Amino acid sequence: xxxxxxxxxxxxxxxxxxxxxxxxxxxxxxxxxxxxxxxxxxxxxxxxxxxxxxxxxxxxxxxxxxxxxxxxxxxxxxxxxxxxxxxxxxxxxxxxxxxxxxxxxxxxxxxxxxxxxxxxxxxxxxxxxxxxxxxxxxxxxxxx
Numbered sequence: 001x002x003x004x005x006x007x008x009x010x011x012x013x014x015x016x017x018x019x020x021x022x023x024x025x026x027x028x029x030x031x032x033x034x035x036x037x038x039x040x041x042x043x044x045x046x047x048x049x050x051x052x053x054x055x056x057x058x059x060x061x062x063x064x065x066x067x068x069x070x071x072x073x074x075x076x077x078x079x080x081x082x083x084x085x086x087x088x089x090x091x092x093x094x095x096x097x098x099x100x101x102x103x104x105x106x107x108x109x110x111x112x113x114x115x116x117x118x119x120x121x122x123x124x125x126x127x128x129x130x131x132x133x134x135x136x137x138x139x140x141x142x143x144x
Contacts, residue, residue, distance in 0.1 A: 009108030111137030
């Protein structure tokens with residue numbers, strides 16, 4: 001179980017606990033099926049409804065930075081949100097591993113980064129995970 005910041009409200013903790021499993025489930029599907037995934041987000045609106053948010057590119061293979069920028073822009077310009085979990089497939093040099101990084105933000109909490117290191121077998125595509133690493137996050141979607 002993830003230790004959320006002491007300053008996180010009960011609602012923030014509950015929303016994080018709902019978003020995180022969905023984020024890792026969708027990321028795992030992409031890694032196991034395609035060997036990668038595009039940036040996406042799990043968001044919670046002001047009424048508490050949770051949904052998946054993705055950017056659908058106009059062309060076949062835009063760069064990941066382009067997809068990430070467009071996703072951030074669409075979330076900032078869309079309906080107001082109380083929580084967002086931005087999910088990325090990145091390399092973490094400090095962990096010496098590729099990681100699924102989930103940047104959790106909430107109006108009632110400081111941001112939190114949950115990184116799940118993984119390895120993917122070259123043949124067969126099996127994905128193995130190491131324990132989550134939790135630390136302070138960087139806000140990029142919500143303003144408090």
